[in-house]
Amino acid sequence: AQRVTQPEKLLSVFKGAPVELKCNYSYSGSPELFWYVQYSRQRLQLLLRHISRESIKGFTADLNKGETSFHLKKPFAQEEDSAMYYCALSGPGNTPLVFGKGTRLSVIA
């Protein structure tokens, strides 16, 4: 079964502190992993995906197949990073995304 687990509902950090949002997944095969972000009153938007291995807004995420994890990291949190973050996976091709429950990140000045 496909499953995405985000263990933290809420994560509060001080500005300038490192951030790690945890994501573990369950999937038989080779999934595509994504991080989506939802800022207040805005639609979901892609933050990054494992296949591109890029850094967006200072965030990175490495797919660890051994630990079935795709944790999101940023070395220095900014206030504008406060948002809801969703980890998601999908199978290959035009298949729907399965979302974790989301983690609300609150960056405190």
Next chain:
Amino acid sequence: GAVVSQHPSWVICKSGTSVKIECRSLDFQATTMFWYRQFPKQSLMLMATSNEGSKATYEQGVEKDKFLINHASLTLSTLTVTSAHPEDSSFYICSARFQGLNTEAFFGQGTRLTVV
């Protein structure tokens, strides 16, 4: 980036009436669109996969006769909540992906349905 647009953004209806929500891909063709439901402070739950020109595929537990999906063209999918009840009040979000491998999903802005 590609744009997916939903209409209306919010709607209030009386119990027993039906509500139609539209999802359009504005600058690309989407043979497949996805409908999600999001309860307050919860994650997105996939309701169904909408396929252009064929029947939608519903997730387990989703009543297909209550949530009618029509995907009549490559740029439009509609979700009709029939005989709405207060428990149908929720945030409904549609999504579409480009064809091909490793493509991101684009999301509509969502429709907040309140049934009174």
